[in-house]
Amino acid sequence: MREINELMFEQLSDNDLFITANWSLADLDRRELLVANAGHCPLLLRRDPSEFNRIAPQGIPLGIQRDSLFECECCF
Numbered sequence: 001m002r003e004i005n006e007l008m009f010e011q012l013s014d015n016d017l018f019i020t021a022n023w024s025l026a027d028l029d030r031r032e033l034l035v036a037n038a039g040h041c042p043l044l045l046r047r048d049p050s051e052f053n054r055i056a057p058q059g060i061p062l063g064i065q066r067d068s069l070f071e072c073e074c075c076f
Contacts, residue, residue: 001036001070005062012063019062033075038062045075 001023012018020040026033035043039061045053059070 001038005068008062009066018064034072036070036072
């Protein structure tokens with residue numbers, strides 16, 4: 001997410017634009033999901049018919065601030 005922000009920062013900030021996004025990487029062998037967030041709505045993970053988990057690591061939208069840090073959250 002940090003690299004995407006760096007690549008897009010000049011174009012977005014010059015035009016007073018920003019982008020919200022969720023990034024997810026699934027490791028099916030380990031049954032893990034790694035999630036990063038750039039100011040987007042939380043990701044909802046459904047484990048079974050009656051259980052939803054809200055996944056919302058910290059991060060500001062892309063294009064707002066150069067050198068932004070984005071947290072990742074790992075879900076099992």
